Amino acid sequence: MADExxxxxxxxxxxxxxxSAESGDTENGRCVSKLENMGFxxxxxxxxxxxxxTARFKDELDVMKFICxxxxxxxxxxxxxxxxxNHQGIYVLQDNKFRxxxxxxxxxxxxxxxxxxxxxxxxxxxxxLSNLGVKSIVTAEVSVMPACKFQxxxxxx
Amino acid sequence: xxxxxxxxxxxxxxxPLYIRSVPSQSELKFHYTVHTSLDVVEEKISTVGKAMAxxxxxxxxxxxxxxDYKVYGYVTNSKxxxxxxxxxxxxxxxxxxxxxxxxxxxxxxxDVMCNPFxxxxxxxxxxxxxxxxxAMMVQSS
Amino acid sequence: MSxxxxxxxxxxxxxxxxxxLTYGALVTQLCKDxxxxxxxxxxxxxxxxxxxxxxxxxxxxxxxxxxxQDFRETADVIAKVAFKMYLGITPSVTNWSPAGDExxxxxxSNPLVDFVELPDNHSTLIYSNLLCGVLRGAxxxxxxxxxxxxxxxxxxxxxxxxIRMKFIKRIEENLPAGDE
Numbered sequence: 001m002a003d004e005x006x007x008x009x010x011x012x013x014x015x016x017x018x019x020s021a022e023s024g025d026t027e028n029g030r031c032v033s034k035l036e037n038m039g040f041x042x043x044x045x046x047x048x049x050x051x052x053x054t055a056r057f058k059d060e061l062d063v064m065k066f067i068c069x070x071x072x073x074x075x076x077x078x079x080x081x082x083x084x085x086n087h088q089g090i091y092v093l094q095d096n097k098f099r100x101x102x103x104x105x106x107x108x109x110x111x112x113x114x115x116x117x118x119x120x121x122x123x124x125x126x127x128x129l130s131n132l133g134v135k136s137i138v139t140a141e142v143s144v145m146p147a148c149k150f151q152x153x154x155x156x157x
Numbered sequence: 158x159x160x161x162x163x164x165x166x167x168x169x170x171x172x173p174l175y176i177r178s179v180p181s182q183s184e185l186k187f188h189y190t191v192h193t194s195l196d197v198v199e200e201k202i203s204t205v206g207k208a209m210a211x212x213x214x215x216x217x218x219x220x221x222x223x224x225d226y227k228v229y230g231y232v233t234n235s236k237x238x239x240x241x242x243x244x245x246x247x248x249x250x251x252x253x254x255x256x257x258x259x260x261x262x263x264x265x266x267x268d269v270m271c272n273p274f275x276x277x278x279x280x281x282x283x284x285x286x287x288x289x290x291x292a293m294m295v296q297s298s
Numbered sequence: 299m300s301x302x303x304x305x306x307x308x309x310x311x312x313x314x315x316x317x318x319l320t321y322g323a324l325v326t327q328l329c330k331d332x333x334x335x336x337x338x339x340x341x342x343x344x345x346x347x348x349x350x351x352x353x354x355x356x357x358x359x360x361x362x363x364x365x366x367q368d369f370r371e372t373a374d375v376i377a378k379v380a381f382k383m384y385l386g387i388t389p390s391v392t393n394w395s396p397a398g399d400e401x402x403x404x405x406x407s408n409p410l411v412d413f414v415e416l417p418d419n420h421s422t423l424i425y426s427n428l429l430c431g432v433l434r435g436a437x438x439x440x441x442x443x444x445x446x447x448x449x450x451x452x453x454x455x456x457x458x459x460x461i462r463m464k465f466i467k468r469i470e471e472n473l474p475a476g477d478e
Contacts, residue, residue: 005356006384007317009349014324017345021331038323044235044277045319045413048270051234052263055213056202075316120320131235131277133169271315271413273322274420283415 004099011100014038015116032119039123040130047128050074060154063132064091071128089154093125094147101146114142118150125150160250161258161294162226162242163187166266168278169236171195175281177290187226191240194221194228198238201230215263216256231259237266258293265289314386318412325425335422342424346431347438354436357383365440369465370394372442373401376433376463385409389461402449405459416453424448429461441469 015035022031050071057063068080072095082094100117118140126138135155142148163178165187178187197220217230224245231239239262243250269275269283324345328338357363361379366372373391382388387409393402410426424430430446437444443466450456 003314003317003384003386005360006349006353007320009353009356010317010320010324013345013349014320016348017324017341018327034327038320038327041273041277041326042316042319042323045271045322046315048233048235048267049315052267054234056215056232056234058213133236268413271319271322272415273319273326273413274415274417285415 008100011120014120019116028115032115035116035119036123036126039120039125040127041123042120043124043127043129044131046075046124047071047131051132057132060134061085063129063134064152066132067125067128068093075124089156091152091154093150093152095150096147098146098148101142101148110145111142114145114148115140118142118148122150125152159294160243160247162244163191164242164262164290164294165191165240166262166281167195167238167240171199171238173280174237174278175286175290177294179294187242190221190223190226190228190242194230194240195238197221198230198232198240202232202236216259218252229255229259231263233263233266235270239263239266261289261293314409315412318409321410321428322414325423329420329423335420335424339422339424339427342427343431343434346428346433347435348431349428350432350435350437351439353384353432354439357436369398369401372437373403373463377403380436393462395464399465401463403461403463405461408452408459411453411459414453421454424451425453426451426459433461433463438469441471443467443469 018034019028019031022028022034051066054066054070057066064083064085068083072078072080076095076099078095078097078099080093081096083091084094085091098118098121100121101114122138122140126136129136129138129152137153137155138150139153140148140150159179161179163176165173165177166175168174198217201217215231215233217232219227220230220240221228222245226242227245229241229243231241233239239259241255241258243255265283265286266281269281269286270277272283275281275283325338325342328341329335332338332341357380361375361383363375363379366375377389377391381403387405387407389403389405391401392404394400408426410429414425416423416425427448430448433446434444445464445466447462448460449462450458450460452459
């Protein structure tokens with residue numbers, strides 16, 4: 001798809017920028033949270049657009065299904081491969097071939113960089129959910145590239 | 158002639174994001190009416206879990222008829238509420254027209270949300286939104 | 299149980315919204331990080347440059363465009379192939395200088411600024427300046443040094459968006475390109 005390469009270049013460049021702007025930070029914590037916040041705002045805007053013509057959501061699970069199907073398809077052109085929940089406010093979304101990890105080599109030495117490549121997307125999900133009235137904390141982990149799990153912890157208000 | 162007498166937009170926590178009323182009317186006059194209708198909106202939102210698919214439309218219909226005015230409501234999936242007050246004597250307005258006015262508002266609000274310089278939850282100061290509302294208020298029906 | 303949706307299945311369009319909003323998030327982040335618009339403009343150009351020097355590879359591979367004979371051909375390829383491929387728009391090429399070393403790209407619409415309304419305190423922000431950097435970086439990789447700048451911008455009240463490009467010189471192949 002035409003725009004996708006451009007988006008990936010932009011995404012990489014944003015990571016480079018934030019990383020160098022926060023170079024004093026050895027733990028990458030600030031870098032990751034800055035990227036996450038940018039994703040959050042983008043997620044809010046996207047969800048506002050994507051839900052313009054959909055009926056109102058029934059409940060939290062209905063919202064999560066929307067994120068896994070419609071939202072993921074619009075953004076990453078595939079659905080989440082597996083959604084699991086403990087029914088107590090924790091959801092695990094698994095993407096077996098996560099697009100933004102595709103260009104990172106599969107080698108183990110690159111695993112350290114993975115959090116930076118996932119932070120923006122964690123923010124996307126958190127922002128999307130937040131806009132739909134679901135407050136959460138979203139983290140991601142990679143075990144074998146390019147498969148990736150996003151864990152959503154719902155914050156009860 | 159004005160089609161809409163006033164239009165309010167509220168954030169999910171129910172404080173106002175945008176208020177506009179026709180020049181001859183004071184905003185205060187509708188304060189009570191609009192806020193009472195917000196309660197009706199909240200009630201409709203809270204029962205959504207039990208509602209059938211066709212009752213989960215974003216357009217909430219007539220909320221609160223008074224002798225002089227009719228109040229209509231709409232809620233986005235992000236729980237932003239739009240409330241429109243029209244004159245009861247204006248009988249030519251059909252439900253579908255009200256619905257399409259809300260759609261226009263919602264579309265324009267979506268663009269506001271996608272403006273990177275807008276902070277969600279802040280009062281709406283968009284010129285595009287303003288002019289869309291202006292045009293809608295005087296639209297001939 | 300499936301959610302009824304009449305949304306278009308044109309995923310390409312959705313992607314461009316993701317791109318537009320992500321770019322917006324970058325610009326507003328830079329506005330927070332830097333003191334004034336001028337520095338933001340500079341940073342956007344620099345980031346664009348970094349993207350351009352990588353993008354050209356992708357472009358040459360996918361477009362199978364060969365070496366351009368002259369600057370006029372380059373202009374056409376940029377407008378009709380590159381802009382079309384990456385942003386889905388085809389700017390017109392106009393306002394050639396008599397010497398043929400300078401032209402304008404007129405953008406009827408600019409996907410980067412969909413939804414954007416500039417706040418009053420950013421009146422000197424060149425919102426889409428990344429594009430200038432992309433063009434400069436990409437052309438440098440094919441041995442062309444160019445000067446790229448926004449001459450008009452609808453965001454700032456102009457009727458059209460105009461990118462002005464000036465050919466400076468041909469870069470000798472054996473010299474390493476400037477690294478930024």
